[in-house]
Amino acid sequence: MTLDADLFKRGMRRLAAGVSLITTYEHGERHGMAATSVCSVSADPPTLLVCVNRTATSHAVIGRAGFFCVNLLAEKDDELARRFSTPADRESRFSGREWTTLVTEAPALVGSLASFDCEVIESVDVDSHTVFIGRVKAIELWHNDIVPLVYLDGRFDTLVGGRQIKDRA
Amino acid sequence: MTLDADLFKRGMRRLAAGVSLITTYEHGERHGMAATSVCSVSADPPTLLVCVNRTATSHAVIGRAGFFCVNLLAEKDDELARRFSTPADRESRFSGREWTTLVTEAPALVGSLASFDCEVIESVDVDSHTVFIGRVKAIELWHNDIVPLVYLDGRFDTLVGGRQIKDRA
Numbered sequence: 001m002t003l004d005a006d007l008f009k010r011g012m013r014r015l016a017a018g019v020s021l022i023t024t025y026e027h028g029e030r031h032g033m034a035a036t037s038v039c040s041v042s043a044d045p046p047t048l049l050v051c052v053n054r055t056a057t058s059h060a061v062i063g064r065a066g067f068f069c070v071n072l073l074a075e076k077d078d079e080l081a082r083r084f085s086t087p088a089d090r091e092s093r094f095s096g097r098e099w100t101t102l103v104t105e106a107p108a109l110v111g112s113l114a115s116f117d118c119e120v121i122e123s124v125d126v127d128s129h130t131v132f133i134g135r136v137k138a139i140e141l142w143h144n145d146i147v148p149l150v151y152l153d154g155r156f157d158t159l160v161g162g163r164q165i166k167d168r169a
Numbered sequence: 170m171t172l173d174a175d176l177f178k179r180g181m182r183r184l185a186a187g188v189s190l191i192t193t194y195e196h197g198e199r200h201g202m203a204a205t206s207v208c209s210v211s212a213d214p215p216t217l218l219v220c221v222n223r224t225a226t227s228h229a230v231i232g233r234a235g236f237f238c239v240n241l242l243a244e245k246d247d248e249l250a251r252r253f254s255t256p257a258d259r260e261s262r263f264s265g266r267e268w269t270t271l272v273t274e275a276p277a278l279v280g281s282l283a284s285f286d287c288e289v290i291e292s293v294d295v296d297s298h299t300v301f302i303g304r305v306k307a308i309e310l311w312h313n314d315i316v317p318l319v320y321l322d323g324r325f326d327t328l329v330g331g332r333q334i335k336d337r338a
Contacts, residue, residue, distance in 0.1 A: 005213040051209070127210070
């Protein structure tokens with residue numbers, strides 16, 4: 001039985017998801033893409049996964065470099081998310097914001113909701129995509145305003161209750 | 170370098186995610202759990218993944234049965250999500266709502282935002298969890314009200330712009 005890809009896409013438009021920038025680095029050049037396919041896998045040891053389309057430039061770079069950083073975006077980062085979703089000069093995407101590095105050379109977005117710097121421990125090829133499973137080597141929680149950028153039904157949105165939280169450290 | 174599991178959990182609380190019920194079936198008994206770790210993998214052929222803790226009852230059942238159904242929840246399903254998040258008689262969780270089956274024997278929630286009925290094509294064990302990769306065999310979009318139940322920072326929430334959409338069929 002073959003199921004219609006359009007029906008699948010219509011269904012998946014109903015899965016609300018936080019928007020992240022997945023970044024990596026190779027030969028002096030930064031790469032990045034906007035993504036909603038990010039999942040927590042294991043807390044101990046800290047591990048997450050990202051699903052990346054093989055046609056994305058970042059796909060091959062992550063495969064070769066063996067590391068990536070997941071940066072969770074805030075609602076106010078919607079323009080940044082759009083910039084990372086459209087083809088353009090790779091480096092210009094990174095201009096106008098402060099970036100740093102944590103453990104790997106992957107760019108970490110200063111002021112994002114959180115940055116998870118990861119080393120790839122396993123890659124699983126599934127049809128058009130690769131599931132990169134990353135061991136988290138460093139985490140930065142830049143501040144405690146967590147009003148997230150969320151994607152649903154082809155649009156950016158945010159939560160009713162997004163708010164300043166108290167640090168639970 | 171060992172990274173603190175608590176810091177990872179605090180970071181992951183900032184990843185907004187739609188809430189789903191993952192269901193399965195074995196020996197005349199329905200099983201299910203609430204989950205936020207669901208990702209689209211590939212649209213053609215339609216494929217998704219779920220990350221399931223090995224300690225969850227549903228984990229072993231999905232492994233043996235080889236199928237599961239992902240049901241995306243609406244904001245008004247918050248009590249149902251709580252019921253599926255707390256230990257209780259497995260079958261009583263399913264009472265009070267209408268369930269059906271699509272292609273596999275996994276329960277599909279009538280009236281959810283969408284149900285994706287899947288056969289497991291690959292299982293990847295990663296520390297405390299297993300990533301089940303499922304080929305989607307059937308999809309049901311029950312209606313066009315997509316006001317999703319979203320989890321952030323330990324609480325249920327919904328989107329500012331959740332709304333009735335026009336069917337794009």
